[in-house]
Amino acid sequence: xxxxxxxxxxxxxxxxxxxxxxxxxxxxxxxxxxxxxxxxxxxxxxxxxxxxxxxxxxxxxxxxxxxxxxxxxxxxxxxxxxxxxxxxxxxxxxxxxxxxxxxxxxxxxxxxxxxxxxxxxxxxxxxxxxxxxxxxxxxxxxxxxxxxxxxxxxxxxxxxxxxxxxxxxxxxxxxxxxxxxxxxxxxxxxxxxxxxxxxxxxxxxxxxxxxxxxxxxxxxxxxxxxxxxxxxxxxxxxxxxxxxxxxxxxxxxxxxxxxxxxxxxxxxxxxxxxxxxxxxxxxxxxxxxxxxxxxxxxxxxxxxxxxxxxxxxxxxxxxxxxxxxxxxxxxxxxxxxxxxxxxxxxxxxxxxxxxxxxxxxxxxxxxxxxxxxxxxxx
Numbered sequence: 001x002x003x004x005x006x007x008x009x010x011x012x013x014x015x016x017x018x019x020x021x022x023x024x025x026x027x028x029x030x031x032x033x034x035x036x037x038x039x040x041x042x043x044x045x046x047x048x049x050x051x052x053x054x055x056x057x058x059x060x061x062x063x064x065x066x067x068x069x070x071x072x073x074x075x076x077x078x079x080x081x082x083x084x085x086x087x088x089x090x091x092x093x094x095x096x097x098x099x100x101x102x103x104x105x106x107x108x109x110x111x112x113x114x115x116x117x118x119x120x121x122x123x124x125x126x127x128x129x130x131x132x133x134x135x136x137x138x139x140x141x142x143x144x145x146x147x148x149x150x151x152x153x154x155x156x157x158x159x160x161x162x163x164x165x166x167x168x169x170x171x172x173x174x175x176x177x178x179x180x181x182x183x184x185x186x187x188x189x190x191x192x193x194x195x196x197x198x199x200x201x202x203x204x205x206x207x208x209x210x211x212x213x214x215x216x217x218x219x220x221x222x223x224x225x226x227x228x229x230x231x232x233x234x235x236x237x238x239x240x241x242x243x244x245x246x247x248x249x250x251x252x253x254x255x256x257x258x259x260x261x262x263x264x265x266x267x268x269x270x271x272x273x274x275x276x277x278x279x280x281x282x283x284x285x286x287x288x289x290x291x292x293x294x295x296x297x298x299x300x301x302x303x304x305x306x307x308x309x310x311x312x313x314x315x316x317x318x319x320x321x322x323x324x325x326x327x328x329x330x331x332x333x334x335x336x337x338x339x340x341x342x343x344x345x346x347x348x349x350x351x352x353x354x355x356x357x358x359x360x361x362x363x364x365x366x367x368x369x370x371x372x373x374x375x376x377x378x
Contacts, residue, residue: 011119012176018115019079022108023258024167025160026080028144028178032067032170037139044206051210053219059134066140066170070127075175076168077112078137078144081105083261085163085243085253091271091310092263093214093238094163096294099260103292105130105167113169126171137166145178148185151204152192152242158185161249185248192242197231213239217306218298223333224309229340234271234314236278236306237295264293271314275307276322279338301331308334312341315350 012029019027041063050056062068066076083101087094095101109128117124129135138155142148146166147157154162186204193201200211209215216224217237224232243249256262266289267274281289286300295303308326311319323345326338344350 010176011173014119015077015112015116015175019077019112022112023081024079024108025082025164025254026078026146026157028078028141028146029175030076030078030140030143030145030180031177032065032074032076034065035063035136035139036143037136038064041136049202049206049208049210051215051219052221053209053215063134063136066135069129069133069135070125070170070172072125072172073127073170075173075177076140076144076170077175078141078146079105079109079167079169080141080146080157080160080164081108081167082160082164082254082257084256084258085161085249086255087263089240089244090263090267091234091236091274092267092295093235093240095165095261096238097261097263097267098258099292100294100296101165101261102130102132102294104258104260105165106132109167109169113171116171116173120173124171124173126169126173128167128169130165130167135168135170137168140168141166143177143180145181148181148183149205150192150246150248151186151190152201152246153205153207154243154246156185156246156248158248159252161251161253162243162246163249163253189247191245191247195241195245197233197241198228213241218302221302223336224305226340229309229337230313232306232309232313234310236271236274236310237298237303264289266290271310272316272319275310275315276319278303278307279311279322279326279334301333304329304331304334305337308337308341312337312344313350315341315345317345320345 016027044050045056067073083095085094106128113124113126113128129137131137138149141155147155150156150162155166156162157164193204198211198213200208202208211228213232213235216228216232217235266277281300283300290296304326308323311323320342323338323342327335329335329338
């Protein structure tokens, strides 16, 4: 057998072909062991930048050494799945508009695991991780050659940008690793840092999550600090701004292909329409409309808090009735933000969104506009 044929028939190439066949857009392989980014991650937590995300403290030893979560595992198969960076901006971050990516990705990685067992002719000890355990997926992805850490902390791939999910399958199979991605292709560009409405970047590649709109609208459980509310503009859940302006995304982001990630009807309309709809929900309608959605993470109270904040930023007199009704919300958190919003409308303090933020609040069904010149992903 020639070398070329042997390489074509290698298990590594078969794994990658199978992964692509399952619909993944990126796939690479890396070896397990001590994690290069572990010290920086620990320092980040010690600096208080994780805010209320105490779960990040759990499993520290496993996070520092990727061979520990699955005893006997020696290799990681790392995949990326595009979720549609070409979709128009809107009040909800692109990743959260459809079905929960954890479920979609894990099901496919489990299928890849079953296939590998058939190929290996033995049970393969392994486990899939999709943002669900003490695994530094981004570090593993860089080690597998899938991209570099952008200044906005996202993993950027030179072919598809950064609008993709990362998944990892740890296995006790010795697979030849790919070369890590060593280059930094951000150069002198600082568009992501300059565009952040809340100045959440302490420095390139260091994010103070407590100031990030995604954290404020998803992870934070209490009141949004008053000094940050106006900066949220028309964003109801999450934020894509630092990805939107990245030249690699402007040029290389992909159309949405996965039906599970397409926007739900409940999110149709502009930011005001989405905010009014959410603010008017009770617990039953919330559970029904967001079943299987990643937006459930914020719970109804969190989403309603966000919705009231958005109406306080971009609402009009036509939104007063919705906000007045929210003053009687069973959650004091929601009522407090509704009162804040009413006061702003009453005093004429509703903001005109800057060009940078206004595209986030427009009707998600409208064509994308106002994107920066073409040029390049977490």
